[in-house]
Amino acid sequence: MNKLSDEILNKLIDGELPLDEVKEVMKILNESSEDNDRYQTLLKLHGELKNLKEETTSDSFTYSVMKRIHAKYQVRRSDKFFIFSIGSIFVLLILGLIGYVVSSSVTSGQSSTGKLVVKSLVNFTQTFVEFSTTLFSKSALPVVGSIISAVMLGIAYFFYENLHHMKQKLSKLGSN
Amino acid sequence: MDNPTDLEIIESVKKGNISDFSLIIDRYKNRSFTLLKRLLKNPSEAEEVLQDCFLKAFNGLNTFRQDASFSTWFYRIVYNTALSKLSLKKRKIENEMTDISQRFDLKSSYDFNETEKKDFSEFLNELIEKLPENYATVINFYYINEMSCEEIAEVMGTSVSNVKVLLYRSRNMLKDIILKNNYKKELF
Numbered sequence: 001m002n003k004l005s006d007e008i009l010n011k012l013i014d015g016e017l018p019l020d021e022v023k024e025v026m027k028i029l030n031e032s033s034e035d036n037d038r039y040q041t042l043l044k045l046h047g048e049l050k051n052l053k054e055e056t057t058s059d060s061f062t063y064s065v066m067k068r069i070h071a072k073y074q075v076r077r078s079d080k081f082f083i084f085s086i087g088s089i090f091v092l093l094i095l096g097l098i099g100y101v102v103s104s105s106v107t108s109g110q111s112s113t114g115k116l117v118v119k120s121l122v123n124f125t126q127t128f129v130e131f132s133t134t135l136f137s138k139s140a141l142p143v144v145g146s147i148i149s150a151v152m153l154g155i156a157y158f159f160y161e162n163l164h165h166m167k168q169k170l171s172k173l174g175s176n
Numbered sequence: 177m178d179n180p181t182d183l184e185i186i187e188s189v190k191k192g193n194i195s196d197f198s199l200i201i202d203r204y205k206n207r208s209f210t211l212l213k214r215l216l217k218n219p220s221e222a223e224e225v226l227q228d229c230f231l232k233a234f235n236g237l238n239t240f241r242q243d244a245s246f247s248t249w250f251y252r253i254v255y256n257t258a259l260s261k262l263s264l265k266k267r268k269i270e271n272e273m274t275d276i277s278q279r280f281d282l283k284s285s286y287d288f289n290e291t292e293k294k295d296f297s298e299f300l301n302e303l304i305e306k307l308p309e310n311y312a313t314v315i316n317f318y319y320i321n322e323m324s325c326e327e328i329a330e331v332m333g334t335s336v337s338n339v340k341v342l343l344y345r346s347r348n349m350l351k352d353i354i355l356k357n358n359y360k361k362e363l364f
Contacts, residue, residue, distance in 0.1 A: 006344065006348045006351075007344055010343075010344040010347060010348070037355075038351065038355070041351050041354055041355060042347060042348075042351050045347060045350055045351055045354065046347065048296060048297065048300055049300070049315065049319040049347075050319055051297065052297055052300065052301065052319055052320060053297070054206045054207050054209075054210045054320050055206060055209050055210040055213050055219075056206050056209070057205050057206060057209045057223055057226070058223060061201075061205055061223060061226075061227075062198050062201045062202055062205065064227060065198075065201050065227050065230045065231070066194075066195070066197065066198050066201070068227065068231060069194060069197060069230075069231065069234050070194065072231065072234075072235075073194055
């Protein structure tokens with residue numbers, strides 16, 4: 001019959017038993033051949049497990065992963081560029097609107113000071129306002145709306161195509 | 177830098193030197209592959225999953241907190257990805273520890289005579305692959321990756337005492353197979 005539990009034997013191997021208990025356990029091991037047999041097997045197994053070697057991946061493994069990472073990084077960069085371009089268009093539109101608002105306020109409430117400074121700005125904004133008024137007039141609005149819609153659809157199409165193309169590229173790399 | 181630390185490499189990658197990530201791959205690929213191969217029992221699938229793990233790590237570098245060790249963080253990615261893969265394959269994942277006789281009849285599933293010509297470490301490797309997933313994981317982390325029980329607990333999301341129990345049970349399981357099947361002479 002076993003006097004020592006597997007847990008105690010495992011703790012002995014891992015050096016987790018207090019010194020006084022170690023002496024006691026060693027004494028039992030000397031007396032019980034059955035326990036000693038189990039202990040020796042566990043100890044040998046522990047040694048064999050320690051000597052196990054790690055498996056190795058294929059030679060091209062690092063290259064394949066780096067290829068996928070570089071491709072993904074390129075996608076990220078092109079996405080950033082695309083978002084930046086769209087953002088720039090919106091910023092320009094907003095600046096135009098601000099310009100319109102500024103010109104309106106300047107033309108309606110000019111003071112005697114700074115007339116010369118704002119004169120050139122007024123000329124510029126007046127031209128811009130006239131252009132905007134014509135552009136967004138009742139007659140031209142459907143045409144402008146159609147053009148903007150077409151541009152937006154075009155952007156969306158190219159964005160989708162870009163993503164689709166990159167996905168295909170990535171899956172190809174993945175399968176390699 | 178002759179032998180840069182993980183954190184130094186990560187800093188460099190974050191600065192835009194993407195190629196430096198290959199140092200991380202070379203450092204962790206074999207140990208992670210050993211674990212994945214044991215869990216998934218398919219080398220090509222293990223390699224494919226490992227590629228995904230490295231991609232996940234690369235994409236998540238910004239979320240990596242530098243107060244933790246990179247190895248623990250990365251092995252957690254590997255372990256969790258393996259578990260997801262296993263559950264996708266509708267394989268049974270063991271979370272509880274029950275008696276060996278109720279769970280696995282390793283004796284019937286393995287016969288050393290079939291592979292007598294193999295050396296013992298190869299035989300042992302195959303035995304470990306037959307162990308329940310969490311047992312094989314602990315054995316792998318402890319002996320191959322040389323991780324402490326604390327680190328293993330962090331990766332597996334469990335307590336240190338639970339890791340020790342898993343470790344003892346896996347060793348006992350292997351010992352029982354050796355003793356019951358008279359493989360002692362191959363061991364000694």
